[in-house]
């Protein structure tokens with residue numbers, strides 16, 4: 021684009037992020053520090069994420085519920101390790117209904133404890149297992165250094181909580197969520213080649229015996245945790261007395277899991293695919309896949325634009341018409357680039373005289389000759405379908421290339437720190453260990469996950485030949 | 495059904511309501527007084543409501559957003575009349591992040607004020623209008639006499655907030671929401687013949703110049719407000735400086751509306767269609783439209799049941815298989831009646847030997863000979879389709895008959911009070927007025943809405959021949 025509307029990524033990536041969130045009208049800061057207002061375009065993207073993730077959660081057999089956001093303070097004291105992790109972040113309601121409350125209530129930082137309390141009531145015998153629950157909700161963790169979508173005092177998320185009759189079942193389910201829900205969604209829909217693996221003991225969720233994670237390496241080479249799936253062993257079932265009668269009539273503690281993704285994924289999407297012209301939304305996710313832009317109110321452009329929108333909509337494309345001809349074409353084109361709509365169909369009088377329109381793909385760089393094509397009027401639907409398919413594959417390929425360039429194999433901790441200045445390091449886990457993590461932490465670098473050499477998830481941190489992915493992180 | 499699992503409605507309607515909410519596993523009380531835990535079945539029903547209402551809201555042109563749930567106390571003081579209506583119900587966060595907050599924040603009782611603040615920023619000129627926004631969110635109003643779904647301290651709802659360039663546009667939009675979103679959904683999907691009309695000045699939303707409402711007359715003859723749509727005139731735009739430059743370059747205050755429906759509709763659904771055997775969910779709404787019940791693990795019942803589920807699912811029916819043959823058939827049948835699944839297909843060995851299954855319609859009374867039909871195995875999909883269509887129409891017809899029986903035309907206030915003991919009274923509005931409302935209020939009766947004689951919504955309370963609907967209300 022000719023106009024410079026955003027700080028270039030290479031100049032100041034965090035500033036670019038702020039700019040694009042504001043200029044693409046994704047979100048703004050809310051009136052209470054650390055909160056955000058998600059605007060229509062940002063929310064439409066989140067709704068599409070929710071729908072795709074929710075479909076996968078339901079396919080994995082979990083059912084949605086809604087727990088209250090207020091939790092008695094006493095609940096949080098039942099799981100000491102858990103509450104320690106959260107207490108400095110809690111928001112506390114002390115007054116309600118015009119009086120001081122006898123027992124203050126906490127606004128949920130997660131619903132682990134209240135799920136635990138009710139699962140204990142709902143589970144009697146082994147036939148009640150597995151109990152697979154999920155909720156879409158807002159949660160609050162007071163943030164000192166908030167950043168829109170990435171780290172906000174209130175955020176939107178889903179939290180799954182399940183109980184199983186055996187450790188093996190719980191392990192398998194936590195892994196199933198990681199693979200079939202999170203990774204599948206992130207790779208296939210978001211086009212983000214996330215790294216999967218186990219967290220180290222120090223990076224684990226408080227109270228978990230194992231935390232699995234999906235990590236993205238975003239535009240500036242930093243890691244972003246996109247979603248986690250935790251095995252909680254019997255820790256929570258002991259704290260909350262989640263017991264069941266097994267087939268032999270014996271009382272047993274259930275094995276539980278929890279797992280979540282949040283509006284943070286919107287930040288991951290922006291930072292994974294965005295460029296100096298703005299957002300780039302993968303077609304499978306995009307709330308608006310195609311915009312038909314009427315260049316001028318001339319030579320039947322308006323009518324033709326309307327007819328194309330109609331045709332595309334009937335073909336199942338999520339399409340909008342831009343007929344705001346009172347605003348200059350250039351400015352509108354810049355805005356659609358900013359919003360990252362995958363395909364733009366420009367309907368102008370000169371093209372129409374030749375029986376064609378111009379199709380522009382957002383996924384390709386402005387100097388790529390394939391970016392703009394001239395398409396005959398009767399070929400638009402077919403060309404759009406191809407462009408959407410190619411655009412999805414191309415964004416993913418670009419993200420894979422970015423990952424390959426930024427993920428460096430190293431053989432010692434010094435080199436890992438060095439690599440983490442611009443990307444991520446893969447280093448033999450045997451060379452890191454607890455002391456290595458201290459060493460990395462001193463440089464602001466953390467182990468994002470431990471993987472097998474082929475990138476799959478190890479069954480334990482003690483498998484031979486594991487590699488650690490180390491990076492700076494959001 | 496043979497077993498009595500619920501308190502009969504005629505014996506104690508509120509107790510019946512409590513029983514059915516618990517036994518059908520819709521919801522439970524939460525740990526903090528007045529809150530609720532919505533269980534999977536209750537939440538699935540709410541999700542279906544959300545989807546249907548959301549589709550209609552989008553068709554009416556509004557876009558979804560997400561505002562923070564924390565509102566600075568100072569915001570609420572900008573609209574004095576508004577805050578007066580809410581202050582005794584507010585929950586206040588005074589401590590967060592481990593310290594006392596400088597300014598306490600309120601948990602939203604509605605987001606009117608924060609929408610107002612941001613709409614003022616987003617609206618510049620007349621081209622930005624109408625601005626049509628909606629959000630799905632949780633809100634908190636501290637309740638002294640909570641009742642699950644009907645009146646809870648935290649509830650889930652949607653709140654629409656719109657700004658328009660003229661009073662006529664705002665009036666038309668508030669009415670459009672009432673008719674095309676709320677009434678259409680309630681009548682066509684929920685099968686509840688809601689009464690529509692204007693609220694009287696005293697029953698109006700604080701700060702509104704006009705409140706439109708949908709009122710159901712539920713099983714015990716009481717009224718339940720199912721949804722409201724408010725014209726706010728320029729009251730909110732003055733309080734929040736929602737200004738726009740008109741086509742002549744003059745600053746003008748916008749005209750705003752707000753409108754909402756909530757999880758209270760779930761309560762309305764239960765009380766409108768439920769009977770002594772449990773819930774009855776209209777097929778168009780039902781998350782599970784059909785349950786295929788395997789009577790015994792014998793003579794290929796399991797296989798045939800599975801095949802029928804497959805066939806129905808491919809036909810687009812929301813169907814589940816009940817193959818829990820270790821639980822008695824009678825108990826399972828009772829449970830499905832309780833849950834109000836519209837159609838039950840019973841697959842038993844004796845029927846199968848004759849090449850048939852038994853189809854049971856939940857909408858018809860147990861002494862109705864059409865309730866159970868024997869259906870040939872190759873006719874199941876067709877019979878189910880018919881049963882779902884007939885079931886939808888029949889629940890609505892039953893609710894219409896109930897309304898006709900409970901809505902009595904009267905000609906004086908004494909008769910109105912009398913009619914309100916068991917239902918609702920239609921009384922000429924000219925006979926009520928302010929003094930009449932006082933009189934009714936002394937007897938626990940309120941004017942639910944003012945209508946034209948033909949049941950349509952009047953343009954003002956001063957039209958001739960208007961009628962008031964008076965009733966006791968939830």
Ligand SMILES: [Zn+2]
Pocket residue numbers: 257258259260261262273
């Ligand atoms: Zn225990």
Ligand SMILES: [Zn+2]
Pocket residue numbers: 731732733734735736747
């Ligand atoms: Zn003003």
